[in-house]
Amino acid sequence: EDQVTQSPEALRLQEGESSSLNCSYTVSGLRGLFWYRQDPGKGPEFLFTLYSAGEEKEKERLKATLTKKESFLHITAPKPEDSATYLCAVQAASGGSYIPTFGRGTSLIVHP
Amino acid sequence: DTGVSQDPRHKITKRGQNVTFRCDPISEHNRLYWYRQTLGQGPEFLTYFQNEAQLEKSRLLSDRFSAERPKGSFSTLEIQRTEQGDSAMYLCASSLDRGRSYEQYFGPGTRLTVT
Secondary structure: OOOEEEOOOEEEOOOOOOOOEEEEEOOOOOEEEEEEEEEOOOOOOEEEEOOOOOOOOEEEOHHHHHHEEEEEEEEEEHHHHOOEEEEEEEEOOOOOHHHHHHEEOOEEEOOO | OOOOEEEOEEEEOOOOOOEEEEEEOOOOOOEEEEEEEEEOOEEEEEEEEEEEEEEEEOOOOOOOOEEOOOHOOOOOEEEEOOOHHHHHEEEEEEEOEEEEEEOEEEOOOOOEEEE
């Protein structure tokens, strides 16, 4: 069974204080690993897809990296508007299922 | 393209009533997914369509839940005889089968409260 564990559950940062969120996963062959941002009361917003170990993607202050067992979402010099829940999901390559398994998310609060 | 839309955004119903939600996916997307999300949890898969065919349903999905996607366009999710445990955010997502790209794009969700 595919499993996704995100840590920490919650993270409080001061504006400008860089940090990383972790997503550890167990999957029988990785088709893709996805990062989403979710604001309170809204649907998740797609950020990145990573396909293979060593891959990196960047968007503004966010950088996602991938190894064979985990992914990191690095946040450089965060701003209060980066406050949100960040979700990680994995999609297995085995079988024809396209159903991703989501983690519980990391709730990030950035204080001004 | 305005993205995935869902209607209604909020629904309050009494226990035992039936409710129906609608999802309009991104127009060229052929896959459509329904999820349920409760506070502090990630989205939980309910069911999935490829075009008009319902290909997979969660084993945890009660028989009170049914979904349709007529003509492979919009989709509806119906919950019969609602229970208080059905209170949650119901999310719809769509994706396009395009090579190795499988990311899903979510709608704003429908918040269901069962009293």
